[in-house]
Amino acid sequence: MAGTPGRDPRGGPGICYLLGSLMAGLLAPGAVAFNLDVMGALRKEGEPGSLFGFSVALHRQLQPRPQSWLLVGAPQALALPGQQANRTGGLFACPLSLEETDCYRVDIDRGADVQKESKENQWLGVSVRSQGPGGKIVTCAHRYEARQRVDQILETRDVIGRCFVLSQDLAIRDELDGGEWKFCEGRPQGHEQFGFCQQGTAAAFSPDSHYLLFGAPGTYNWK
Ligand SMILES: *[C@@H]1O[C@H](CO)[C@@H](O)[C@H](O)[C@H]1NC(C)=O
Numbered sequence: 001m002a003g004t005p006g007r008d009p010r011g012g013p014g015i016c017y018l019l020g021s022l023m024a025g026l027l028a029p030g031a032v033a034f035n036l037d038v039m040g041a042l043r044k045e046g047e048p049g050s051l052f053g054f055s056v057a058l059h060r061q062l063q064p065r066p067q068s069w070l071l072v073g074a075p076q077a078l079a080l081p082g083q084q085a086n087r088t089g090g091l092f093a094c095p096l097s098l099e100e101t102d103c104y105r106v107d108i109d110r111g112a113d114v115q116k117e118s119k120e121n122q123w124l125g126v127s128v129r130s131q132g133p134g135g136k137i138v139t140c141a142h143r144y145e146a147r148q149r150v151d152q153i154l155e156t157r158d159v160i161g162r163c164f165v166l167s168q169d170l171a172i173r174d175e176l177d178g179g180e181w182k183f184c185e186g187r188p189q190g191h192e193q194f195g196f197c198q199q200g201t202a203a204a205f206s207p208d209s210h211y212l213l214f215g216a217p218g219t220y221n222w223k
Pocket of ligand 1: 084
């Protein structure tokens with residue numbers, strides 16, 4: 001499920017429906033959704049204007065106890081204290097319950113080093129995928145910006161994008177987990193090379209579940 005950052009779905013009511021196994025997640029002006037299964041619909045609410053429901057994924061946790069989650073991206077969610085930004089986006093985890101307001105924000109992406117990055121409007125939660133029951137989770141911020149020589153004449157700002165991998169219980173547990181999934185960092189910069197990768201506009205696990213796939217539509221931009 002890829003986002004299209006060009007459109008402006010702001011002002012959507014921030015509501016996400018789960019219809020049995022069928023999801024119609026994104027409500028935005030110009031788009032309509034309807035319920036096929038009105039009896040078994042689950043409804044979850046997020047903050048207005050946060051684009052809650054821009055991406056959704058079902059996930060099954062097995063340890064320490066079995067639990068099913070609806071993972072919801074809200075790429076315009078307000079920043080957390082310490083992220084040195086106004087809007088960063090975020091990932092929310094909702095139990096499969098009838099309660100509408102029991103989603104919590106998954107605790108990833110704390111802080112920011114303004115000498116080397118900017119998380120303002122980075123769109124964390126633009127994409128989210130589960131590897132399957134007991135597997136990993138991936139979510140991305142395709143507008144994450146790497147910076148160099150901040151406040152100097154030759155300052156650079158590269159919208160490389162970035163992804164986070166989480167363990168099956170939505171926590172950071174092993175060396176694969178965390179937010180160091182930035183494959184355009186350290187490569188030749190500039191918008192015509194790897195400086196505008198926008199990694200994570202889409203993300204997926206390969207069908208055999210052994211690989212992570214990332215869309216990076218800005219790589220070699222404007223060639
Ligand atoms: C937050 O918003 C204010 C007002 O629009 C703006 O001046 C400021 O630069 C923003 N902060 C960041 C980190 O971009």
